[in-house]
Amino acid sequence: MRYLRGFFILTAIVVAMPFLFPDNYYVTVVAVAAGLNAILAVSLNLLMGYAGQISLGHAAFFGIGAYSSAILTTRFGWNPWLAIVAGMALTCSVAFLVARPILRLKGHYLAMATLGLGIIVNILLVQGERWTGGPDGLGDIPTLSIFGWIVDSDLRWYIVIGSVLLLVVVLAQNIINSRSGRALRALHGSEVAAEMMGINTTATKTAVFVLAALIASLAGSLFSHQQTFVSPESFSFFFSIELVTMVVLGGMASTYGAVLGAVILTFLPELLVVFEEFEVMIFGAILMLMMIFLPQGLLVGFNEQIRKWLLQRARASGGEQRRDIA
Amino acid sequence: MTLLEVEGLSKSFGGVTAIADLCFKVPEQQVYSVIGPNGAGKTTLFNMLSGIYTPNEGSIKFQNRELIGRLPHQVASLGVSRTFQNLQMFFNMSVLDNVKVGCHLRTRSRIWSAALRLPGIFREERQAEAWSREALEFCRLEEFIGQEASALPYGVLKRLEIARALAAKPSLLLMDEPAAGLNDTETVEMRQLIRRICASGVTVLLVEHNMGLVMDVSDRILVIDYGSRLAEGTPTEIQRNPKVIQAYLGGEVQYAV
Numbered sequence: 001m002r003y004l005r006g007f008f009i010l011t012a013i014v015v016a017m018p019f020l021f022p023d024n025y026y027v028t029v030v031a032v033a034a035g036l037n038a039i040l041a042v043s044l045n046l047l048m049g050y051a052g053q054i055s056l057g058h059a060a061f062f063g064i065g066a067y068s069s070a071i072l073t074t075r076f077g078w079n080p081w082l083a084i085v086a087g088m089a090l091t092c093s094v095a096f097l098v099a100r101p102i103l104r105l106k107g108h109y110l111a112m113a114t115l116g117l118g119i120i121v122n123i124l125l126v127q128g129e130r131w132t133g134g135p136d137g138l139g140d141i142p143t144l145s146i147f148g149w150i151v152d153s154d155l156r157w158y159i160v161i162g163s164v165l166l167l168v169v170v171l172a173q174n175i176i177n178s179r180s181g182r183a184l185r186a187l188h189g190s191e192v193a194a195e196m197m198g199i200n201t202t203a204t205k206t207a208v209f210v211l212a213a214l215i216a217s218l219a220g221s222l223f224s225h226q227q228t229f230v231s232p233e234s235f236s237f238f239f240s241i242e243l244v245t246m247v248v249l250g251g252m253a254s255t256y257g258a259v260l261g262a263v264i265l266t267f268l269p270e271l272l273v274v275f276e277e278f279e280v281m282i283f284g285a286i287l288m289l290m291m292i293f294l295p296q297g298l299l300v301g302f303n304e305q306i307r308k309w310l311l312q313r314a315r316a317s318g319g320e321q322r323r324d325i326a
Numbered sequence: 327m328t329l330l331e332v333e334g335l336s337k338s339f340g341g342v343t344a345i346a347d348l349c350f351k352v353p354e355q356q357v358y359s360v361i362g363p364n365g366a367g368k369t370t371l372f373n374m375l376s377g378i379y380t381p382n383e384g385s386i387k388f389q390n391r392e393l394i395g396r397l398p399h400q401v402a403s404l405g406v407s408r409t410f411q412n413l414q415m416f417f418n419m420s421v422l423d424n425v426k427v428g429c430h431l432r433t434r435s436r437i438w439s440a441a442l443r444l445p446g447i448f449r450e451e452r453q454a455e456a457w458s459r460e461a462l463e464f465c466r467l468e469e470f471i472g473q474e475a476s477a478l479p480y481g482v483l484k485r486l487e488i489a490r491a492l493a494a495k496p497s498l499l500l501m502d503e504p505a506a507g508l509n510d511t512e513t514v515e516m517r518q519l520i521r522r523i524c525a526s527g528v529t530v531l532l533v534e535h536n537m538g539l540v541m542d543v544s545d546r547i548l549v550i551d552y553g554s555r556l557a558e559g560t561p562t563e564i565q566r567n568p569k570v571i572q573a574y575l576g577g578e579v580q581y582a583v
Contacts, residue, residue, distance in 0.1 A: 171441045178440035178447060179426075179433050179454070182419070186427045189416030195398035196376060196408050197494060198431035207437050253418065 003177045006256045007170055014162040018155060026270070028154035032226065034266035035161035036219050039168050041246040041258035043215035046172055048244070049252035050181065051208045052188030053103060054111045057118030058243050061213040063125060063235030064091045065220025070138045070230045071131055080144050084221040091217035092210055099206040118240045125232040137231025144225045157226050164222065165259070168215055172255045175211075184208055185253070249290060251297025260299050327354040329498060329529050330375075335384035337370055337553075344370040345553040348384070352498075352531055356545035357524050359532040367553040368533040369411055372502050375531070376408050377401035388498065403431055407496035409487045411503045411533075417476040421467070424475050424486060425458035428493025432457065461493040464526075465519060481512040485519065498529045505536045517543050541565065 021027045044058045068087030072078040078086070102113045125132050132138060144151045144160070151160055175181045186194040187201045195201050224230050242265065250261025268286065272279045294301030330352040337345040345367045352358045360368050373379040375386060377398040386393040393401055407428075416424050433450050440447055462468055465485045470478060478486065484504060491499055504520070505513045513536060520543050524530050534540050540547065541561045549556040549570050557567045564570055 174443050175437060175441050177451075178437075179430065179435050179450065180437040180440050182423055182427050183430060185419050185423070186416050189418045190414040192378065192398070193410065193414035193416065193490075194427070195378075196402055196414075197427050197490065198399050198402040199427070200397075200399045211437065 003173055004170070007166070007173060010169060010256065010259065011166055014166060018158060026267070028158050030267060030270050032154065032157050032161050034263045035158075035165045036223055036226075037243070037246060037266050038259045038262035039161075039165050039219040040216055040243050041250070041262040042165075042168050042172050042255055043212040043219075044243050045247045045250075045252070045255060045258040046175070046184070047208050047212040048247055049254065049258065050176060050188060051184040051205065053205060053209065054107070054244075055114040055209075055212075056111050056237070056240050056244065057114035057116070057121070058212070058216055059235045059237070059240040060118045060121035061091050061095065061216035062220040062223070062239070063121055063232075064094060065217030066224040066230050066235065067125060067132055067138075067220075068217070069221040069224040070141050073142055073225075074138060074140055075131070080142060080221075080225055084218065087221050088214050088217045091213050095210045095213035096206065099209045100202070103202070103205040103209060115237065115240075118237050122232055122236050125235060132232070135232060137229060139229045141224050141228045141230070143228065144222075151225075161222060161226070164218070169255055169259065176255065180204070180207070188253075245287070249287070249298060251300030254297065254300050257297050257299035261297070264298070328352065329354045329389065330531070331385075331387040332375075333385045333387075335371075335374065335381050335386065337367075337374060337379060337381045343553055345374070345381070348550065348553065348555055350548050350555065350558060352529060353546070355524065355527055355529055357520060357530045357532060357543050359534060359540045359544040359547045360550060361534070361537075361540055361547060362550040362556070366550045368550065369502060370553075371550075372408065372500050372531075372533060375401075375500060376406060402494065402496075405495075405497040406500065407491040407494045407498070408500035409484075409491055409502055409504060411506065413480075413483050413487060415475050415483055415487060415490075419475055421462070421470050421473050421475055421478070421486060422455070422458055425461050425490050425493045426454050428461065428490040429454040429457050431494055458489075458493055461489045464492060464522065465489040466515070481508050484508060484512075484516070488519065488523070492523065492528070496528060498531060499523060500531045500533075502533050503535060504532070505534055505539050513539060 017027050017031065040058065040062060044055065047053050047055055065087040068090055069080065069083045072083035072086055073080050098117060102110065102117070105113050126135055128134070151157055176184070183194065183199045183204050186197065186199060187204055191201055223234070246261035246265050247258050248261070249264065250259065251257030268283055269279065272282055275282055290298060296304065328351045332351070333349050335345055335348040336343070348371070360371065362368055370379065374381050375393065377393065377396050377400065381394060384394075388404060388406060391404060393404070393406075416427060419427070433454055435447055435450050459468070459471070462471055465488055467482065467485055467489055470482060470486070475483070475486065484507075488501070488504065501520070505516050508516060517539055520530060520532065532540070532544065544561055546559065547561055547564045548558045549564060551573055556573060557564060557570050559567070
């Protein structure tokens with residue numbers, strides 16, 4: 001259960017926040033956005049951080065989920081839960097269809113192809129006015145209700161998003177520390193060696209691509225119901241880049257790093273509002289400094305610094321223990 | 327008993343012939359070495375045996391099953407494992423996890439059952455760990471078990487790659503220059519390790535430039551030059567073969583066995 005230690009810490013934080021800061025704007029509104037971003041970052045990290053397959057089009061699947069929920073509930077009067085499942089089914093088939101040709105590509109070429117996918121989906125959302133409402137978006141999306149418990153307040157949304165985030169984190173951690181997770185990391189380390197150990201790399205890449213897309217689709221549906229309004233700009237190329245930044249900032253191949261990256265990237269602009277016109281500049285400067293001083297990402301880099309510090313302290317206090325700790 | 331039978335194998339890259347009409351048979355539970363000068367086509371041969379390249383002509387029969395047309399992971403599932411000339415470790419993983427990947431074919435769980443931690447997963451994890459420890463101990467690597475692969479020196483990584491391949495429980499192990507870059511002590515350890523592997527019932531197909539090691543450890547040797555067979559036989563026969571001495575070793579070289 002050691003690999004779930006971080007999960008318990010995260011659970012404690014998620015549970016404690018509303019009690020520590022009741023009715024706080026940052027907890028009930030910003031943290032919900034951060035939670036959604038964290039779900040997306042964790043899913044992207046499975047694909048990018050662990051399996052080493054760069055995607056610059058993750059927002060596409062987020063968008064497919066969001067618009068499936070929005071269209072099916074407002075235009076066809078579907079039950080929101082059914083719409084979520086339908087959205088995930090649609091995402092699954094789209095992801096599956098594009099996975100094979102796209103994942104043949106490597107490195108920059110894969111990045112370009114996924115970028116293209118993201119842009120195509122975004123154009124469809126803008127141009128498909130009859131269904132999607134075009135650039136103006138779609139409104140009046142009903143909220144969710146869980147066995148009669150209607151999710152109609154910020155705090156309730158905090159509970160829903162927080163629970164889904166914890167669930168996604170535990171799923172991701174379970175996968176990483178299993179046969180399939182090792183297969184993912186192996187194909188990142190050396191594709192030819194992974195094949196030689198009997199891993200069907202094509203099937204493995206497809207599976208993780210579809211899984212990441214499914215989680216993004218779920219996040220999209222939740223976003224739709226929480227905002228009650230969707231428009232194409234939430235699912236643009238820039239949002240895909242932001243998701244990549246979250247993963248890199250927190251630390252590639254670290255689920256909790258992805259969560260931390262998402263939280264920082266969501267909160268930072270909110271906190272920098274006080275600087276008014278300098279906001280974006282300071283935001284950029286902070287990102288640059290973080291990457292210069294902790295290039296492996298915040299969480300991974302920070303852990304390493306602590307380990308180094310502990311090692312130095314152990315060395316200073318006596319030579320015999322050196323071997324055990326090293 | 328013949329484990330591997332190669333017949334009429336040819337491969338060319340854009341008009342340049344790498345392997346031409348090559349035939350040989352590898353008997354079971356022996357160390358069979360392939361030697362030849364740089365560029366003779368040894369690694370090309372390995373890449374065809376493991377399914378990475380598709381030959382232009384010929385057949386590769388492993389336990390009487392045709393390997394040509396199978397992808398590397400399908401070849402692996404029949405019981406062929408390999409190491410690489412230039413290390414192909416998973417440097418993003420720990421030593422133990424590297425070897426656990428070797429157990430991939432001996433375990434079955436899928437991504438969905440792993441995500442939900444269905445009951446079988448725990449048992450399978452324990453089993454994979456036990457197998458991995460066994461392979462690490464076999465290669466005398468138990469002291470590195472808790473470390474990251476990226477922290478290990480080259481000589482240890484060479485053995486780790488072998489441990490990973492052995493964790494798959496192969497019938498045939500292809501070793502591409504296991505002693506390249508090793509110092510004398512490490513080379514002696516490698517020689518002993520290859521013998522232990524063979525003694526444990528695994529057939530070894532070896533490509534190696536260290537002649538001392540090859541002559542000492544091999545049961546039979548195949549000499550190739552320009553992609554074709556120059557000679558084949560026991561180490562003593564090869565050392566006395568005038569064609570080998572003349573064409574490959576150049577006149578009067580003496581072996582330092």
